[in-house]
Amino acid sequence: MGSVEEKMKPVMLKAVQLVVGFEKGSPLNQVPLNFSLPQKGLVALTGTNGSGKTTLLRSLLGEKTLLSGNWFWDGISIPVQKWSAGNLSKHIAYLPQEPLYESTQTVQDHWRLASKVRSFRFDLQNLASELGLSLNQRLGEMSSGQRQRAFLGRVLLQPCQLMILDEPTNHLDTELKQDIWRTLKQLSQGQLIWLATHDTENVTSYCDEMISLSSTI
Amino acid sequence: MNRQRILLGFACLVVLGIVPGLGAEKLVFSELWDPSTVSARIFWDLRLPRLVLTLSLGGILALVGGTYQSLFRNPLCEPYVLGISSAVLLGVISSELFLQHPAGTPVSISMGMLAALGLVAVLIVFSASPLGSPERVVLFGMSANFVLSSLLFLALSMQSQNVGGGTLKWFFGFLPWPSWQEGLWAVGGGLVTLVILGSASQALEVLRLGDAVARTLGVAPVATRNLLLVFTSLVMAGVVAFSGTIGFVGLVIPQVCRFLFRPNSMKELMLLSFVMGAAFLSLADGLSRALVPPYEFPVGVLTTLLGGPLFLWVLWKKK
Numbered sequence: 001m002g003s004v005e006e007k008m009k010p011v012m013l014k015a016v017q018l019v020v021g022f023e024k025g026s027p028l029n030q031v032p033l034n035f036s037l038p039q040k041g042l043v044a045l046t047g048t049n050g051s052g053k054t055t056l057l058r059s060l061l062g063e064k065t066l067l068s069g070n071w072f073w074d075g076i077s078i079p080v081q082k083w084s085a086g087n088l089s090k091h092i093a094y095l096p097q098e099p100l101y102e103s104t105q106t107v108q109d110h111w112r113l114a115s116k117v118r119s120f121r122f123d124l125q126n127l128a129s130e131l132g133l134s135l136n137q138r139l140g141e142m143s144s145g146q147r148q149r150a151f152l153g154r155v156l157l158q159p160c161q162l163m164i165l166d167e168p169t170n171h172l173d174t175e176l177k178q179d180i181w182r183t184l185k186q187l188s189q190g191q192l193i194w195l196a197t198h199d200t201e202n203v204t205s206y207c208d209e210m211i212s213l214s215s216t217i
Numbered sequence: 218m219n220r221q222r223i224l225l226g227f228a229c230l231v232v233l234g235i236v237p238g239l240g241a242e243k244l245v246f247s248e249l250w251d252p253s254t255v256s257a258r259i260f261w262d263l264r265l266p267r268l269v270l271t272l273s274l275g276g277i278l279a280l281v282g283g284t285y286q287s288l289f290r291n292p293l294c295e296p297y298v299l300g301i302s303s304a305v306l307l308g309v310i311s312s313e314l315f316l317q318h319p320a321g322t323p324v325s326i327s328m329g330m331l332a333a334l335g336l337v338a339v340l341i342v343f344s345a346s347p348l349g350s351p352e353r354v355v356l357f358g359m360s361a362n363f364v365l366s367s368l369l370f371l372a373l374s375m376q377s378q379n380v381g382g383g384t385l386k387w388f389f390g391f392l393p394w395p396s397w398q399e400g401l402w403a404v405g406g407g408l409v410t411l412v413i414l415g416s417a418s419q420a421l422e423v424l425r426l427g428d429a430v431a432r433t434l435g436v437a438p439v440a441t442r443n444l445l446l447v448f449t450s451l452v453m454a455g456v457v458a459f460s461g462t463i464g465f466v467g468l469v470i471p472q473v474c475r476f477l478f479r480p481n482s483m484k485e486l487m488l489l490s491f492v493m494g495a496a497f498l499s500l501a502d503g504l505s506r507a508l509v510p511p512y513e514f515p516v517g518v519l520t521t522l523l524g525g526p527l528f529l530w531v532l533w534k535k536k
């Protein structure tokens with residue numbers, strides 16, 4: 001666990017003595033994790049394969065990957081990992097590493113699922129053209145790069161205070177990666193974005209903070 | 218896209234027009250409005266309630282099949298995959314063997330429903346921990362199905378010694394000649410199922426994205442799955458108590474609808490499946506009476522004979 005510089009920024013999310021892993025499996029981190037995340041900004045989560053990045057992120061989302069410790073959200077007494085789906089959806093948007101999807105669904109139908117939460121942040125048509133997609137394309141008939149952009153779009157549309165992205169620039173070519181990083185940087189002026197990534201070059205140029213996990217901790 | 222839908226509508230009209238005319242007894246059209254004639258009595262008191270029943274059952278089977286395929290993220294799921302039918306039949310046959318209440322009586326149907334609920338409770342308890350993933354539910358359900366069907370065979374072999382014959386019908390599906398009252402019950406059940414599963418359709422679409430994403434979109438995955446399981450099991454218990462296991466409708470119809478109509482939403486798929494399932498089962502029933510009159514095939518044999526090639530055709534076209 002790399003040290004996180006404790007700046008005088010207001011804290012939104014606090015990890016207290018976290019040990020993550022799978023039930024009946026051995027814990028992924030030997031030393032409990034303690035860190036806090038600010039209310040705004042772009043924070044990277046780095047670490048080698050198998051260091052537990054995804055497991056750590058998912059422990060926030062009601063998956064049973066937290067062996068001990070607690071996640072605390074500023075001003076809410078129930079630990080985040082015990083929140084109801086209704087409460088989670090008001091605060092957190094999430095893009096998994098390998099998103100599941102219905103292949104016959106169009107981009108528009110896929111994005112509509114985010115409207116279950118609240119009204120969209122962007123105009124669908126504008127977002128689609130910004131991401132280089134058309135709303136009527138079917139997910140099953142796209143390249144993996146296009147599909148990744150469609151998945152990202154769904155998360156960008158959902159109003160939230162914390163956006164959790166697991167390898168958001170997967171399958172994207174260099175130019176598109178830059179676009180996505182710039183968009184995220186811009187959004188992070190108003191909210192917190194926490195993303196797991198291997199893209200170290202861009203982490204140094206775009207991220208405000210970095211939390212790194214290593215399997216040797 | 219629209220041409221297929223118009224064709225489906227047309228096919229439904231044809232089914233509605235033709236099926237009541239199929240059967241051992243030839244109906245005389247001009248006599249239908251004279252209640253004293255044989256034709257009128259067969260048409261109004263036997264074939265129409267039967268048509269109403271098959272429309273509802275077919276709709277329900279296709280709807281539940283489509284729901285399970287989405288809920289368990291598995292295209293091979295069909296309404297009987299979790300062993301519900303074996304549980305219900307075990308309940309029904311036990312009530313006949315031990316309580317002397319034959320199939321179709323309220324006691325027998327209640328026993329069937331109780332057995333289905335018992336199975337669902339076991340499924341929920343065993344598959345909920347530690348992960349509660351849809352795959353686990355299906356795996357547990359399938360193994361439960363194996364155990365229950367062996368018990369069922371055991372019970373059936375006892376029954377056929379005591380009561381004699383007729384047991385195969387449970388496995389291949391059969392349709393009773395219902396009263397109007399029973400027919401309307403089935404319609405009510407079909408419509409309630411359509412409304413309830415239809416209103417769960419967006420939650421189903423969200424669940425399709427995985428449990429963690431579903432939570433961030435406001436859908437509690439385990440609770441939603443369990444609720445849907447309990448509801449569909451009760452519905453299926455009713456269907457099985459009425460008609461045994463009618464194979465292939467629930468597996469094939471949603472798949473064919475996906476392929477033919479490429480619906481944009483789960484709601485659309487459900488509606489299309491309901492209509493097509495209704496028409497398909499009614500047609501199969503009509504044919505089961507018309508092929509070798511006065512003999513009536515178990516309707517499940519016809520659905521499989523018609524559905525099998527239909528499924529193969531879809532697979533062939535899809536590749």
